[in-house]
Amino acid sequence: MYLFPDSESAFSADYHQARASFLKAATAAGARLQQHACPAPGPRGEALHTDTAWVGDPAAPKVLMVLSGTHGVEGFCGSGFQVHWLRSGLHQQLPGDTAVLLVHALNPYGFAWLRRVNEDNVDLNRNYLDWSRPAPENPGYNEIARALLPSRLDGPEAAEADAVLASYRQRVGELAFYRALASGQFIHPQGMFYGGTGPTWSNRTLHSVMAEHLAQATDVTCIDFHTGLGPYGHGDLISDHEPGTDAAQRVRQFWGDGVSESRRGQTLPLVQDGPTHFGVTRALAHARVTFGTLEFGTYERELGRAALRADQWLHVHGDPSGPEAAPIKQALRRQYFPDTADWKEAVLFRGHQLVRMALAGLQGARAGRGQPVHH
Ligand SMILES: [Zn+2]
Numbered sequence: 001m002y003l004f005p006d007s008e009s010a011f012s013a014d015y016h017q018a019r020a021s022f023l024k025a026a027t028a029a030g031a032r033l034q035q036h037a038c039p040a041p042g043p044r045g046e047a048l049h050t051d052t053a054w055v056g057d058p059a060a061p062k063v064l065m066v067l068s069g070t071h072g073v074e075g076f077c078g079s080g081f082q083v084h085w086l087r088s089g090l091h092q093q094l095p096g097d098t099a100v101l102l103v104h105a106l107n108p109y110g111f112a113w114l115r116r117v118n119e120d121n122v123d124l125n126r127n128y129l130d131w132s133r134p135a136p137e138n139p140g141y142n143e144i145a146r147a148l149l150p151s152r153l154d155g156p157e158a159a160e161a162d163a164v165l166a167s168y169r170q171r172v173g174e175l176a177f178y179r180a181l182a183s184g185q186f187i188h189p190q191g192m193f194y195g196g197t198g199p200t201w202s203n204r205t206l207h208s209v210m211a212e213h214l215a216q217a218t219d220v221t222c223i224d225f226h227t228g229l230g231p232y233g234h235g236d237l238i239s240d241h242e243p244g245t246d247a248a249q250r251v252r253q254f255w256g257d258g259v260s261e262s263r264r265g266q267t268l269p270l271v272q273d274g275p276t277h278f279g280v281t282r283a284l285a286h287a288r289v290t291f292g293t294l295e296f297g298t299y300e301r302e303l304g305r306a307a308l309r310a311d312q313w314l315h316v317h318g319d320p321s322g323p324e325a326a327p328i329k330q331a332l333r334r335q336y337f338p339d340t341a342d343w344k345e346a347v348l349f350r351g352h353q354l355v356r357m358a359l360a361g362l363q364g365a366r367a368g369r370g371q372p373v374h375h
Helices: 015-028 072-088 108-113 139-148 156-172 174-182 201-213 246-258 276-283 301-316 325-336 341-362
Strands: 032-037 049-055 062-067 098-104 219-232 235-239 288-297
Touching (some): 015 032, 015 072, 015 108, 032 201, 049 072, 049 201, 062 072, 062 341, 072 098, 072 341, 098 201, 139 156, 139 174, 156 174, 201 276, 219 235, 219 276, 219 301, 219 325, 219 341, 235 341, 246 288, 246 341, 276 288, 288 341
Parallel strands (some): 062 098, 062 219, 219 288
Antiparallel strands (some): 032 049, 049 098, 235 288
């Protein structure tokens, strides 16, 4: 007997099923819906959308915003939670001054194509920079850029590329290797973890959603659902708030001792402010923003890197519609969406827990975590 007997049906097999489930559940919950058409089509030429569902008073000063699909293929997870929450009836218990804003498939292209990146090959979670300033440099990426994308995935050229990567990694160490590869780069438009040259469509869409729905808000809590980091099924809530700030204190008050703080070195560091956290906190400077990036662990990190690299190769050198696509897409999907009952159950448990704590936090109450916060 599962903790959530209906857990399987909340999670979808593809983007379109996820969208249909979300719209149906949101409509049944009486949510106000809006859709935003993505400029790029799906794999069969079909239209793609980011959808929003607002539950509660349109003028509510306190809002919980839940994002799914920042990293396309990771959207299976966040969408499943959003659908389950809408179906749960818990929205009927919202206090009068509190609303919930669900943003479904922020990067619908990546969700539909089973990619991390968007239609511009941009990693959306590296794209929320302050673009009035020069983009950060990442000299390490330059050194490994060619080796990351050999023209073939097997044979002598691939073996040589792997040797270059292995030798670079040994020379600079794990942390510098991680920074070079994954912290974001802004000069190789076909490369991995590319941050773009300006705000992408998804970035602009999130900003217009915030401008329309959150201008009146005084308190906004945001949970951005991701997958692929950490132990299988474990939901790590990561805070990028600066230690010592009111926001960092609220994160602890809301979500307790299980929070990981990137600025205290509790997660791998990003060298620039490209993640969603920074876009949201800048855009909502008029409100008290409490932001958490929720990472659900899946399989080994090396498997994830290999899957992302193969997918990048497919879209740069291969044929995403050809016969070589299926195993690559299958591996990527599995890496970012373990399609197992126990993993989905873990996502729902942790998701509901963090949403409950966030809503309690917004009410100014301790979220039942037992111990008071000491400073
Ligand atoms: Zn992610």
